[in-house]
Amino acid sequence: MSRSGERAAVEGCGNGKDADDAVRALLLLMPRMVGRVKKIPVPEALRSFALAPRHLSLLSYLLFDGPMTVNELAARLQVAPTTVSLLVGDLNRKGILERRADEADRRRRIIRIAPDQEPAITAWLAPGAAAWRKALAPLTPDQRQLFVDTLLAYEAAVGGAEQD
Template sequence: MSTAGPDVDDAIRTLLLLMPRMVGRAKRLPVPAELHSLALAPRHLSLLACLLFDGESSVNELAERLEVAPTTVSLMVGELSRKGILERHEDPADRRRKLVSITAARRGAIDAWLGRSAQAWRVALEPLTAAERRTFVETLAAYERQLGGEGDPS
């Protein structure tokens, strides 16, 4: 590799080795004992992460951030509410609006679980410029789209 960076093939080789290790380590993050019996699925993690890092939100705001339909979020919120993970309450600024938040009883466990991953991303991304972070995020999104068959292969 040159000091300017790897060529495309070298970068691909490196990433093909790195990605499975990265996913494996993320999967090995221990689920707190108090959350084990709740049968949380991967789809729940993004929703919980949004609420953990962005705070209470409406179903529509969550749907926009997660890039899914509001009905999908509403179903997940209902499921997690029945498990005692989430709660809905009135928005004090607009009583017609309902906000979703993580229950106080589960917040610590969820923070301990997802916080480690967020901290690892923070350490990796903070040294980058805003433009480098944008390129990195856009690159991962393009990779994900290609794996899903959504992108133009050229």
């Protein structure tokens, strides 16, 4: 089926007034979205590092929000600081991240993307960021927030199903 045919098939089943129509549309759409995201190629400069999705989230925060501490990263990723420390240690050994002392408190370490790796990481994240900007651009700020909140609620519901 062509992309336009796939799109029409999914759009057609979400137009009903009933939540089941929207659920059906999303169940058809989500695997395709995930499949397409997985096809975004890892830049050549990063391929030898065997990066995983957990690295992508951490790198996204550092790229978009700038350098931060392990505790700040842990809070944003919603994981334990020890988990972030392990990820940072791994990426630091690979030369992807740098740790430096915080000038305000020499006991704390600030984590940042190594300057020589930043172009490759930016190139890796750019297609997804551009796609989200295009998809979200026509929405109002309230609609964008509703969309994000809906995805978070879905994630929580799926996470709860895994624990049952």
